[in-house]
Amino acid sequence: MGSGFIFDIDGTLIDSVDLHxxxxxxTLAHFGFHVPYGxxxxxxxxxxxxxxxxxxxxxxxxxxxxxxxxxxxxxFKREYLSRVKPFPRVRxxxxxxxxxxxxxxxxxxxxxxxxxxxxNIASIADLVDAETSSDDVxxxxxxxxxxxxxxxxxxxEPSAALVVGDSPFDAMAASGAGLKTIGVLCGGFPEEQLxxxxxxxxxxxxxxxxxxYEELPAFFTRVRRTP
Numbered sequence: 681m682g683s684g685f686i687f688d689i690d691g692t693l694i695d696s697v698d699l700h701x702x703x704x705x706x707t708l709a710h711f712g713f714h715v716p717y718g719x720x721x722x723x724x725x726x727x728x729x730x731x732x733x734x735x736x737x738x739x740x741x742x743x744x745x746x747x748x749x750x751x752x753x754x755x756f757k758r759e760y761l762s763r764v765k766p767f768p769r770v771r772x773x774x775x776x777x778x779x780x781x782x783x784x785x786x787x788x789x790x791x792x793x794x795x796x797x798x799x800n801i802a803s804i805a806d807l808v809d810a811e812t813s814s815d816d817v818x819x820x821x822x823x824x825x826x827x828x829x830x831x832x833x834x835x836x837e838p839s840a841a842l843v844v845g846d847s848p849f850d851a852m853a854a855s856g857a858g859l860k861t862i863g864v865l866c867g868g869f870p871e872e873q874l875x876x877x878x879x880x881x882x883x884x885x886x887x888x889x890x891x892x893y894e895e896l897p898a899f900f901t902r903v904r905r906t907p
Contacts, residue, residue, distance in 0.1 A: 683840035683900060684783030684809070686830050686859070689798050690790060691725065691846035691867025693770050693886060696798075698868070699760040700724050707752040708735055711744060721868070725847030727789035727820025728752065753791060761794075766802040767866050769887040774807040776893055786811040787830040787843070789820040810834040822849040824856030831857065842899055844889065848877035860899055864889070 691697040701721035708715050715735050723731045728749040733741060736748070777784055784807060788795050792813040799805040810833035817825035831838060838858035843850060846867025854861040855878045863879035864886070865871060871882050880899055883889050889896070 682781075682783050682836055684785060684834055684836050684842075685777055686785040686787050686827060686834065686841055686843045686854075688725075688843070688845035688847070688850045689786055689788045689795065689802075691869075692767075692844060692850075692864055693802050693804070694764050694766050694798055695866070696760075696764045697721065697724050697846070699763055700756070703752055703756040703760050704731065707748060707755055710751060711736075711748055725789065725821060725845075725849040725867075725869075727814040729814070730789075730820050730822065730849075753794075756794075761797060764798070764801055767886050769890050771803045771807070773886045773890040773893075774804050776890055778807055780893075783809045783834050783836060785809060785830045785834040785841075787826040788812070789814050789826065789849075791815055821847075822852035822856075824853045827854050827857035827859055831859075840900060842896065846874075848873050851877035851879050854878075862889070862896070862899065 687693060690700060701717060701724050705715060705717050705720045713735050723734055732745055732748060736744060774784055786795060786808055790813055792815040795811060795813045799808060810830060812826045812829040812833060814820040816829050819825050831841060841859055843854040843859050843861040844864060845851060845861055846864050847869050851861040851874060861879050863874035863882045866885035874882055
């Protein structure tokens with residue numbers, strides 16, 4: 681067993697949170713659910729299975745969920761994907777991690793085809809050892825499933841891995857898998873929310889992580905798995 685980092689993608693490696701919020705708001709409105717932008721944005725980081733119950737009544741959800749998610753996916757690819765950009769120095773950070781002998785995993789609430797696009801946008805496809813998406817699990821973040829799969833595929837123990845994420849849902853999901861989370865502010869969530877969710881340290885963005893990389897090994901310590 682080795683050690684490594686497990687990265688969230690949206691809002692952590694690529695600047696996409698606002699775009700996802702806009703796509704979800706537009707999608708919900710198309711199906712008759714008019715939700716303020718700020719309320720939608722506060723839920724970005726969850727997969728559709730966890731986000732939709734916040735806004736769609738239970739009696740309508742079972743009938744509409746598949747249609748809503750399909751519409752959202754097509755809309756995002758058509759209108760928003762071309763506007764997604766990586767945060768600065770993401771590839772440099774991944775190269776530094778690899779030089780240190782660490783493994784790198786991705787754990788996202790996005791669909792698998794979106795994850796493939798994002799790896800290319802961030803120019804990291806050749807540096808990733810393992811990945812998981814919402815297609816691999818029954819429940820997306822804040823449930824721990826994507827991180828549990830990522831750990832298995834990365835072949836590391838929870839005590840030998842660190843999660844890097846931008847949302848409270850990353851920290852909550854990671855904690856459920858026995859992992860510690862380092863928060864980044866580039867996704868737009870307030871530092872206070874990230875700390876309350878369990879982040880052990882806060883950095884500005886991937887470039888800040890790279891500049892302060894020597895601090896990170898101190899966080900590889902065992903944590904108690906949430907019951």
